[in-house]
Amino acid sequence: MRRLNLTFDDNGDLTYFAGQPELLDGFVPQDEDVLRMLDKYRPKIDELNTTPVGKCKVILDGDSARCRHEECNFGNLITDAFVFYKASVSVEKWTEAPIGLYNGGGIRNTIEPVNGDVTKGELLGAIPFGSQILTLKLNGSNLIKTLEIGARSNGETSSGEFLQVSGLRVVYDMSKPPMSRVVSVKARCGICNIPNYEDIDPNKNYTIVTTSFLSVDSGDGHYILTEQSFDRMTEDLNDVDTVAWYIEKI
Secondary structure (H helix, E strand, O other): OEEEEEEEOOOOOEEEEEEEEOOOOOOOOOOHHHHHHHHHHHHHHHHHHHOEEEEOOOOEOOOHHHHOOOOOHHHHHHHHHHHHHHHHHOOOOOOOOOEEEEEHHHOOOOEOOEOOEEEHHHHHHHOOOOOEEEEEEEEHHHHHHHHHHHOOOOOOOOOOOOEEEEOEEEEEOOOOOOOOOEEEEEEEOOOOOOOOEEEOOOOOEEEEEEEHHHHOOOHHHOHHHHHOOEEEEEEEEEHHHHHHHHHHHO
8 A cells, every 4th residue: 555645736737746655464454344345245256256157177277488478278268269259140151250369468367177167256367357359350461460569579578469369370480580480370261161271361351359458459569450450340248258158158
């Protein structure tokens, strides 16, 4: 906690401030009103933390040492959930949006299912930001640039920009300079009878499911998803609700 002294002028502008930390330890009495308010919401929180949304037989690896630098199974689950959600409402072939993108930095925890159960509370702890799901189109050239942005770090960033993907097979060469590390990319077709993979065509448009953090806020430096995408559509669910829905379904 920090105690602040603030002074404002007649226009409401801050003219002076001073402050210092105030340690909250066992000698500081707890506020009874706050405690009563917490008691009101605690049963719903306990229910959220203990009610399973579905089953999982493996550890969902959300370790930042992996998800921010390479493919991780939690990233696979999240992006597969995005694609599966769009496929469930698609009216064109198996799906109109076969590619999912999620920033590795958005995964904040590993889930080790107890008795195979995964709870909504665990998902909220691992995917805590509630970023809205969006569907958009991007041409192949800009999709490759977006993957390059995800692999650009030489240690000067947190590498949260590294992209977990569904519907793409990407080969990187991290020994090359930033923005030249994508060796090859194959993309899964959507409006097709058999969803196979083909080399990305720089001039072809690809439909992608991703988040508002990446495609509205240019989060983690992903400005291309914000500035170069088109035919954008906001979906009904956010990221954690989509994953919860997917786990419950599958």
